[in-house]
Every structure is written in structure tokens, then in C-alpha cells.
Amino acid sequence: MRTRLILLFVGTMVVFTLSASSLAQETKYSEDQRLGMESHIGNVTGHAAAAHTNYRRYCLGCHGELGDAEGENAQWLDPKPRNFTLAQFKCRSTPTGTLPTDQDLFDTIGRGLLNSNMPAWFPLPNQERADMVAYVKHFSGKWQTQKPGEPIVIPPEPAVTDERVQAGHALFQRLECWKCHGPEGRGNGPSADTLTDDLNRPIKPFNFHDTIRFKCGSTDQDLYRIFMTGLDGTPMPSFADNVKPDEAWDLVFYLRSLQPMPSKEKEIAKKLGLKPVDTSGAPAPQPENK
């Protein structure tokens, strides 16, 4: 009797295993030569082919089986998930218009993206995240024809001074950051409601008063990098051609003064009595000598 039961069990198992392999939501993506894509994170080498299962497990619901941001959840999400086939990424250390480094993608996967449904995947082992970087890259042929850009050079962070915070305030006005981010950095500038991304979808500017983090990191260096490389695919441009490297630190310090956490920059801004920037069209005040 027991033998019959075991045979029944095994038979059923075989039938349903075959069914599973034919009917389950198998990816239709052809495993072409791009599955040989690699990533290099420090001394860890990621392999796209090794990430196939994990991509289905963690990513496919939003980014879609073809990496085209057409997963079943995409319709519910705001902002929309990244379309990997375009190979265009917001968080980069490389100049605008260039591909990010493997490390940039690795960091983004681990850190998640603020104000989005993309969680921080750092609990995954480094090897699995490196494999995932390679898998993300395999969706676009750009990675075979182009090389990632050279990461921008970030000069050493200077000391925070009254002058620098005030200069950053002036820069915020001169660069017209306020048109999108608002005169107080609350994301409510006069252009805010008209902004769209490259795919013509509405997009909101960042509200500095909301959080201590940014879309692409949380450190001063991360903030510096954001406006010197831009967020590709969004209206946020790179200011690398408009701002000198040292000036960029002034803007970092002023933006830090807008954020909700206690900081030296905030104390200085309070002491200086900095007001919201002038949006009347008057020329921005010239920065003083530092």
C-alpha cells in the first residue's frame, strides 16, 4: 500500500513539475550572447547569467521580464520603474549623457531610491548584487558599444563658513534652482507643475525640507555629485559647465541648511537670517570673498 502511495506521489510530482516548467511565468527573453555580460565591483566579478533567477525573484514585478519597465506593478508606481533597455540612469558618478560605472549601479541597487518604490537591496550578498548589475547591463546593447564615463573628480570638502553658506544662497538664486525647487527649496517653484521626464511623464522636483536623504545618496559628496552630473532622464541638468568645483561646495552647504536635521549649515543660515531667494527677477547678489 505504501509503495502505491509513494508511486502516486511521485507520479503527481512529475506531472506537475512538467506543467510548472511549461506553464509558469518563464521569461520570454531570449538568453542571447549578452547574458555573458560581466560587472566588476572591487574584486567581485558579477555574471549576468547568474542573476536570472534573482531578477525574477526581486525585480521582474516592476522592471518587467524584458527590462523595459513594463512589469505588472509598473502601472501603479509613481515614479515609474527604470527602463533598462534605454541604459539611462539617474544616479551616476559620470558626466551627464554617459553610462554609469558598475559601482554606481551596485550602489544604487544597495541604497534604493528615495521617493520611489525601489527598496534598498543591501541585505543581499555582494556577489548577488554584482550579478544583478551585470544583468541590468545585459538589457541594453549600449554596454557593448560604449564605455562608462569617467567619474567626476570631487575636490576635498572645505570647512563650512558663513561666507560659503551665503554664497550658496546666491548661487541657488543665480542658477535659478528656485524655478523648480521653489524659493525655499520646498519643491514648489513656478515650473514645478509643468515638469516632465524624458518620456513625457510628470515629475516632481525635490523638496529639501522633507528628508535628510537624497535620491542618490545622503552624504555631502552625494549631493555634490547630483548637481554636477545631473539626473539623466529628468529635467535636473548637470551644472558642471556652470559652476566651478569649489563653488559647488557652497551650494552643497546652502542646500544642507534647508534640510530638517540640525546642522552647522542650518545654524549659520539662521544666524545670517537668510531669507527665501528673490524670485522677482533681480540679479543675484554676488558672492563675497571667502
Added chain:
Amino acid sequence: MASFRRSVAAGFLLVFCLFGSLKDASAIPAFARKYGLRCSACHVAWPVLNDFGWRFKDNGYQLMNDRDAPIWQNPGYWPITLRITPNWHRENVNKVAVDTGPPDPVTGLFPQGEVSLTSHGFDNSGLDILTAGTLEKNISFLLVPSADETGAFHFESVWVRLDNLFKSPWLNFKFGKFELDNLLSEKRTLALSGNGGPYQLYHYVPVGDSNFFGQIGDNQLGMEWMGHSFNDRTRVSAALFSSSDGSPDLANANTYSGFVSGSQAFDLGGLGLQRVGAYAMVGEAPTFSLTSEGVPVPGSSLGNRAFHREGFFGDFYISKLDVGIYYQHGSDDVHFGTATPANQPLPVGARAPAWNGVFVEPHFTVTPQLVIFQRSEWVRMSRQALSTNASDLGNIDAYTFGYRWYPIMTSRAGFAFHNEYSWVRVRGLAPITATDLTSNSLFFGFDFDF
């Protein structure tokens, strides 16, 4: 007396096999709907958690991003999950005591013999209603009204948790009725049948023992501190709870038990995370109470005696294979072991019963939508409470095989075809002949979770 105890135990086993409700597992599509993630993001195969899912749970059902507060609800979000499993199952117990003729005209007793009893048919599991989530950022909750297959409800879990106090992941406090911090969670086991589903070691009671309060697998009423490293590689917890096995209304009042657990995960490169840990449960419970006209007076628990269980566990990953391993050493006070109230004399030569046990549970995840599982479990008595007992009385061997196929895998609901076969043998528990009692179960079911 021994025969009577065996009959009762065998009866329990039969009822357990026939009517044992399925696990009140915590696989909660409401979370998937809230965050827009597939079940597989947090589960090896639901309801078993993966490392990402453990961190989510340890953070109080939060991803620790800006969308944890309940104000973040997308259109598909409904913070309630229902789980039930319509099924067909076949149960067999090899030795059941039955009447073999009319009662003796002198004694009035029925002559009895043992027969093998097989039952099968269509059935349904109990129903779990799981509502869980955050009340505010860093305040989480779980409420699980649970019904058995007849529709009788009880509260399986009710707790609120203060998460990340002072912004530290090491300070989390839970209060209410909750599952102990078992890494290899019985509430999340893949096995569903009444026969092969529960972990024997999480509920082990030696033959003739009256301590039903030291069951690691049951949810307990109490409070828990839990801490973990930022990446959840290190986890520690300590719980203090009433020795009532989760029963309400101050059952076994004035007695408490404690449970501590700690584990550490190691990143072994291509092999992934490997976790090892240890645990201990120490407690005391009453052996009798005051009576009024022969009826126990509630809340008058007396004659407390001690019990303890301790051991180690591990969860190891090798590509698509993961293996959970669990070891336990347990012992009850001699009064429990002989079911003797503390104000009564012990049987001559009575000793505190002790046992050792281990289970090994491999899962092979063919794809996130197909998982094959197996469990082997062995419990061995190392010291019987009564020297007249056979040394192997109550030893258990249990084996379970099965697979789950998830034909759909979305962030909205869960659905699985479940097939399982299990076989359990308990030494010396046959109700009349005191020979081995075996049971086996074949289970087909559609497990759905919305």
C-alpha cells in the same frame, strides 16, 4: 495506567492527523500590495522568509524607506490577508483501539483490539485572517484572528511593536501574543499536513509527561526585546511570557518563562548567506491548583516546577538548495515527567525525563515558482521518567516530502498547488499492544493567500 496514557496519546495523534488545522502562516500579500513587490522578494517560497524578508520583518514590517508609513497606499493596497487551503487528504494510523465485541456482562468493559484506520476525502483547512502593517513609521502590528476548519475562532497573534527606538535597530519591543523568535519558523513552514506539518521538536512532550507549556512552536503571551544589526546579519532576542502556552485569561497565572535566541549570518561569496545560531527556553509552570468542590480555582496555580529546552540551529544555502538544521536538548522536572502534582509523592525511582532531537529540512528552489522540500526529524529519549518505561518509549521518526508550485507570482496575491506525503512513527505508543504507532498522510491542496 500506561495503556490508558497510550490510548489518549494515540487518540490525540489520530485527531491531529484528521483534523489538525494547517499552519497559520504569515505570508501577507497585503505587504506585497503595499510595496509593489512580488512574494518572492521576501520569501524563498512563501511562507518561508529569505534574508531580505527577515530584515523586513525585523524592522517591523518596514523596508526602512520613505514609504513605510501607512499613508503610502497604492490603489491595490488592502491591509488584510486571507489564507485557506481547500484540499484532499488521506490519513492512515496503523493501530487504533476499537471494540471487537459486546461488553463483558460482568465488568461492562468492551473487549478491544487494534486496527489500521484509513480516512480520506475532500476537506478545507482553517482560515487565517492576517492584518498587519504599520500604525505609523516605526510602530507595527499584527492581528491574526484564526479559525479552525469548523469555523471556531481564536486569536492566534495579537501584538504591537515599537521599532527602532532612538533610531537604533537594536531596540525593538513587542508586546502581546506572538511567535517566539524561531529562525526556522513553524508558522512559515512549507509542510501543511496535520501529520507532517508541525515540527515534532517544537511540541515534544514525553509519554506520560504533563508539561504542555514548554512548546516552542506555539505563540506565547508576553513581551519581547529584539535587536539586529543594520544589515540584519546579527540578530538577538529575548522574550518573557506567561507559562500558559498562549492561553488567555491568566491560565497558569503567576508563572513565567523566558526564551532567548541569537544568530549570525556570514556572507560566503557565491554561496550566499549562511546563518548559525543558538536558543534556550527556560521556564516554570504549576503542577496543581486549589480546588473548590473539586473544581480547580482559576488563577490559583501552585507547585511550580521547571523545564528547559536549548540547542542550536543553522540555515545554509548552496545555490538553489537551502538546508535548515535544528538541534534540541530538553528536560522537564520529574513532577511533570510523571504527571505528579508537587504536593504528592513521586513514584519510586522517578527521574526528570530528558531527550535530544534534530531535524534537517532541505528546500530546493527550482525556480521562485517551484520548490521541492523534505524534512527528516528524529527525537530520542535519553532518560525516561519511570525506569519501567522502555528506553525508546516516545522516540519519534518523522519524514515529510513535498513540493509547492506557484503558477502565478505577482505582487497582489499568492496561489500554490501543494502536494505532500509524510510518515511519522512513535515508539511504543500503540494503545493496546504498546508497540510502535505509525501514521502517514497524503495531501493535495490549493493554498491561496489574498
